[in-house]
Amino acid sequence: MIISDWLKTATKSLKNIGISSARLDAELILANTLRKNRTYLHAYLDEEIDPRKFDIANARLDLRLDRVPIAYILGYKEFYGRRFTVSPSVLIPRPESEDLISLFLELTASEITEKTLIDVGTGSGCLGIIAKLERNNLSVILSDVSKPALKIAEKNADTLKADVTIQQQSLLNGQIRPVDYIFANLPYVDKDWDVSPELKYEPEIALFAEDEGLKLILELISQASRCLTSNGLLFIEADPCQHSRIIDTAIKNGFKEEKRLNYILALRLICTQNQI
Incomplete structure (x- = not known):
């Protein structure tokens, strides 16, 4: 089969089950299988697909x-x-999570000291x-309760040449060293929500949480004020419908809302637990 025919057939099959990115997915699967980029596919639509790679592409299409x-x-x-390398051990990075980076860079633009x-x-x-x-002035800790996830994180850090520390722990339990910033893209999906x-x-552990999806986020907020330095920032990703409850809890724990951007909340610590 030639490239154009495989793409046409694969796209139709994917569209038939309601996948909106059918053509893109078909091109990504075939390009990856052929170890070429998508531009190559467009330039060589009449090229025959090697039988072994044809079988691999079909197996991936079935998945x-x-x-x-x-x-x-x-x-x-x-x-x-x-x-970033991903596997079923880790949540797939979402486009909305990029807003967390954008907001972090905006709010820390003037910082030049080590943080x-x-x-x-x-x-x-x-x-x-x-x-x-x-932000090269940052000392970064990558923390997770899951060992398989941390292996993927370590691999990505090595590949991208990011000098970070890997640390296994649950939320901030056992965190002794004070930090200036906390990122928290924790499970926030309620099991009663309709999902794709x-x-x-x-991994369920990275997606779902009790208490309307907020159990771990609210627990983290209660821990954060003892770990953050004065005026430290906590960045949380959650569904916008959850933001008001998160902010209420944060205020009770010494935070104020600094800014929000779509799914992302930035909270600033204004008083520690001892001061509340």
Whole structure:
């Protein structure tokens, strides 16, 4: 089969099950299988596909037809201009999480002294690693309760040459060293919400939380005021419908709302737990 025919057939199959990115997914699967870029496909539509690679492409297409996320099939996901290795051990980086980086860079633009950041529930490490690459004055800790996730984070840090510390812990439990910034892209999906079929392939531990999706976020807020330095910043990703409850809890724990951007909340510590 030639490239154009495979792409046409694959796209039709993906469209038939309601995948909106059908053509893009088909091109990504075939390009990755052929170890070429998508531009190559467009230039050589009449080229015959090697039989062995044809079988591999079809097997990968079958996975996508079963609604396995394209990032898991390819083994990577682009995030903030860099490529991150992913596996079913970690949540796939989302475009909305890039807003956390944008807001962080905006609010810390004037900082030139050495600062410390901990990325709690780091998963693939994408947030903490990008922060380190964008702000070289940062000392960054990538923290997660999951050992398999930390292995992926460490691999990404090595690949992208980000000098970070890997630390296994649950939320901020046991965190002794004070930090200036906290990133928290924790599970916030309520199990009663309607979710896409692809989510069943991602780790539940990284997606779902009790108490309307807020159990871990609220627990983290209660811990954060003892770990942050004065005027430290806490960045949280959550659904906008959850923001008001998060802010209420944050105020009770000595924070004020600094700014919000779509799914992202930036909270500034104005008094420690001892002062509340």
